[in-house]
Amino acid sequence: MSASIDIDGLTKVFGSGPEAVHAFGPSSLHIGKGEFVSLLGPSGCGKSTLMLIIAGLLEPTSGEVRVDEKTVTGPLTDIGIMFQDNTLVPWRTVWGNVALQLELRGENPSRHRQRIESLLASVKLDGFADRHPYELSGGMQQRAAFCQAMVHDPDTLLFDEPLGKLDAMTRESIRTDLQTLWLSKRPTVVFVTHSIEEAVQLSSKVCLITPRPGRIDRVIDIDLPYPRDLDVKSGADFVGHVREIQAIFHGYGVL
Amino acid sequence: MATASSSLDRDPETSRSRRSLRFLLGGLSRSWMFLAFFVGFFIVWEISIDLFGIPKYILPKPSEIAVKSWADADRLLYYTWITGLEAVLGYIIAILLAVPLGLAIAFSRVMRQTVYPFFVSLEMTPKIAFAPLFISWLGFGLLPKIIIVILVCFFPIVLNAILAFTSLAEELERFVRSTGAGPTRAFFKVRLPAALPQCFVGFKYAAINATVGATIAEFIGSDEGLGFYIQIVTGNMRPDLAFAGIFLLTLLGLALFGIVSVVERLAIPWHISVRRKT
Numbered sequence: 001m002s003a004s005i006d007i008d009g010l011t012k013v014f015g016s017g018p019e020a021v022h023a024f025g026p027s028s029l030h031i032g033k034g035e036f037v038s039l040l041g042p043s044g045c046g047k048s049t050l051m052l053i054i055a056g057l058l059e060p061t062s063g064e065v066r067v068d069e070k071t072v073t074g075p076l077t078d079i080g081i082m083f084q085d086n087t088l089v090p091w092r093t094v095w096g097n098v099a100l101q102l103e104l105r106g107e108n109p110s111r112h113r114q115r116i117e118s119l120l121a122s123v124k125l126d127g128f129a130d131r132h133p134y135e136l137s138g139g140m141q142q143r144a145a146f147c148q149a150m151v152h153d154p155d156t157l158l159f160d161e162p163l164g165k166l167d168a169m170t171r172e173s174i175r176t177d178l179q180t181l182w183l184s185k186r187p188t189v190v191f192v193t194h195s196i197e198e199a200v201q202l203s204s205k206v207c208l209i210t211p212r213p214g215r216i217d218r219v220i221d222i223d224l225p226y227p228r229d230l231d232v233k234s235g236a237d238f239v240g241h242v243r244e245i246q247a248i249f250h251g252y253g254v255l
Numbered sequence: 256m257a258t259a260s261s262s263l264d265r266d267p268e269t270s271r272s273r274r275s276l277r278f279l280l281g282g283l284s285r286s287w288m289f290l291a292f293f294v295g296f297f298i299v300w301e302i303s304i305d306l307f308g309i310p311k312y313i314l315p316k317p318s319e320i321a322v323k324s325w326a327d328a329d330r331l332l333y334y335t336w337i338t339g340l341e342a343v344l345g346y347i348i349a350i351l352l353a354v355p356l357g358l359a360i361a362f363s364r365v366m367r368q369t370v371y372p373f374f375v376s377l378e379m380t381p382k383i384a385f386a387p388l389f390i391s392w393l394g395f396g397l398l399p400k401i402i403i404v405i406l407v408c409f410f411p412i413v414l415n416a417i418l419a420f421t422s423l424a425e426e427l428e429r430f431v432r433s434t435g436a437g438p439t440r441a442f443f444k445v446r447l448p449a450a451l452p453q454c455f456v457g458f459k460y461a462a463i464n465a466t467v468g469a470t471i472a473e474f475i476g477s478d479e480g481l482g483f484y485i486q487i488v489t490g491n492m493r494p495d496l497a498f499a500g501i502f503l504l505t506l507l508g509l510a511l512f513g514i515v516s517v518v519e520r521l522a523i524p525w526h527i528s529v530r531r532k533t
Binding site (some may be wrong): 055060067077079081083085086090091100103104105107132 | 445447
């Protein structure tokens with residue numbers, strides 16, 4: 001129930017002529033089934049652009065993306081997607097927002113009532129199903145958005161800095177929930193972030209992206225055991241990975 | 256707040272209906288300060304006329320306006336009905352024409368490049384300048400007035416509808432595309448509700464224009480309606496009756512705007528502009 005993703009010689013240039021902005025690439029990458037891959041880099045390095053191209057929401061200038069060996073030519077639909085600004089709509093409750101994903105796919109959400117409820121419970125939102133997004137804290141909103149992205153059981157999850165606007169404590173707590181859910185379902189995850197610690201904690205693989213124009217410069221396997229709780233995070237291996245990556249970004253002139 | 260929650264304990268049904276009524280009325284239910292100011296304004300007016308010795312053919316007292324207009328109530332009420340009919344019919348037709356056009360312009364590139372710039376430049380034209388032409392083409396009846404009301408209501412609705420349907424948040428746009436939803440489903444589930452708040456900006460703006468349009472149309476050529484009445488009584492040196500007409504026009508405008516505001520509250524109770532007021 002998860003997809004493999006291949007990125008092959010991908011570049012993206014916005015505009016043309018002297019005004020053109022080289023946003024990304026050329027880069028190639030293989031993401032295996034059920035992997036959790038972080039795209040890590042400074043802001044403006046094109047990591048969000050790469051994610052949108054993988055989702056089929058943006059056309060590459062050259063190169064291609066293949067999902068399960070099929071070239072992406074339009075928006076992928078067997079994915080769950082999440083952004084820094086969530087996609088909850090204010091006229092629906094938490095329940096209604098999760099149901100929206102199913103309704104837009106032509107399904108009857110009341111048939112999936114149990115599924116929605118257990119998903120909400122898994123991110124501690126049981127009891128908030130009837131609330132509107134504006135009645136929730138930023139962290140709870142992102143939890144709800146997370147349920148919205150997961151409810152149709154997608155093969156692939158694409159996350160564009162979903163925790164970017166949250167405070168440190170909330171981030172930590174949602175990271176743990178995210179990891180638990182990933183471990184239980186094992187979808188393929190592409191996770192855009194600029195937090196080194198976040199990338200190392202969650203990912204099986206971290207792709208380091210250079211500053212503009214963004215290129216995948218290094219791919220680092222994180223071979224720490226899951227679940228990566230606070231104990232793992234204070235261990236020497238974890239800290240070693242974080243230091244290693246910090247050193248590389250220092251070399252790019254970012255840190 | 257304390258009284259509200261204790262009455263909730265005793266009788267949840269009435270309390271809920273009372274609260275929802277307060278929700279619909281919004282600021283108006285808590286407007287005793289405004290009401291006090293309003294009454295004070297008329298008292299100062301009443302006193303000032305005697306105090307400064309202003310002749311009543313220039314500016315009559317509020318009390319005199321009330322008494323004299325009561326004597327002419329039949330005509331005033333009938334004319335209010337006529338002007339109201341012109342304003343409301345024109346307003347509704349304007350919405351029925353303008354929203355679909357706004358949609359078409361928002362979703363069709365060809366329309367955006369042809370019709371849209373044409374409308375934007377027409378927006379600069381004072382629409383009321385067309386009024387004498389319509390009167391001369393269509394005569395003194397209701398129709399030319401309704402057309403003029405349509406004209407002054409149409410543009411704010413179209414322009415706001417275009418804005419409404421072209422400004423869906425990028426994330427939502429991407430989310431919808433990632434679900435593979437067809438255009439109809441995406442429209443009714445996401446695009447339409449997301450566009451409603453901006454549409455209502457146009458509806459409310461147009462509601463204000465509607466009575467203005469009807470009145471000016473009647474000034475230009477008419478044999479009934481409040482605009483006609485104000486012109487006639489002013490010519491007869493009866494500012495008291497003119498004020499009665501102005502007062503009724505104000506009520507008419509307020510009523511129309513009030514109805515649209517209530518509809519807005521019912522349609523988008525979730526929107527921040529509605530939530531903030533309650």
